Amino acid sequence: MTAAEHHFAKLPAGIDPVQAAMLRINPVTAWHLLHKHVDLDKGDWVVQNAANSGVGRALIQIANHEGLRTLNFVRRAELIPELLALGADAVFLDNEDGVAEAKALLADTPVKLAANAVGGDSAIRLMELLTQEGMMITYGAMSRRSLKVPNKFLIFKNLRLHGLWITQWFEKASRVELHDVLEQLAQMIICQELVTAVDAIIPMQEHRQAMLRAQEGGRAGKVILDLT
Numbered sequence: 001m002t003a004a005e006h007h008f009a010k011l012p013a014g015i016d017p018v019q020a021a022m023l024r025i026n027p028v029t030a031w032h033l034l035h036k037h038v039d040l041d042k043g044d045w046v047v048q049n050a051a052n053s054g055v056g057r058a059l060i061q062i063a064n065h066e067g068l069r070t071l072n073f074v075r076r077a078e079l080i081p082e083l084l085a086l087g088a089d090a091v092f093l094d095n096e097d098g099v100a101e102a103k104a105l106l107a108d109t110p111v112k113l114a115a116n117a118v119g120g121d122s123a124i125r126l127m128e129l130l131t132q133e134g135m136m137i138t139y140g141a142m143s144r145r146s147l148k149v150p151n152k153f154l155i156f157k158n159l160r161l162h163g164l165w166i167t168q169w170f171e172k173a174s175r176v177e178l179h180d181v182l183e184q185l186a187q188m189i190i191c192q193e194l195v196t197a198v199d200a201i202i203p204m205q206e207h208r209q210a211m212l213r214a215q216e217g218g219r220a221g222k223v224i225l226d227l228t
Contacts, residue, residue: 043068046059049118
């Protein structure tokens, strides 16, 4: 295969090839959310929806590794213990009651960064928690509902709204920057500080089964095609 250099990465010896196969998109997106938009200090809170997604789980683990605290929203109560065990500091249901609980926990603690993968009302709930001049990064639209911003968040909070498409960043990032990011995340994988959940590893000859499984809800992680 012949392609531009930035499409490839030399990985350290001893890394789990299954975990390495999932390194490039979700963990890098989570890393970008935490490092490229807002200056965060140890102990700062970061809030996100879709916390049980691939990016959400990676964000929890990277934030935990770096001394940041995560406030997470999910749609199903059974996910709460799982994410707490992963290192999340707080997990609430993505509804109005969940927002009220989150506000009570935060009190007057500022939240400078929110990661939005859902849109619609879920994104508005994130904006409720952001401090004045906080930033919300939208990197997904799982609800397929438009992002509508109440005027009060622009006028009285002066919130900043940005988007992220990690593929575009890969096209623009330098070789050195890509190496540094992937090396850091690869070392976390080797130390088992960054683990992406796997639902099933399916042989290539059964790719139709893999595609069907990947479209099902309630999976326990990613569906991996075994090309060996």
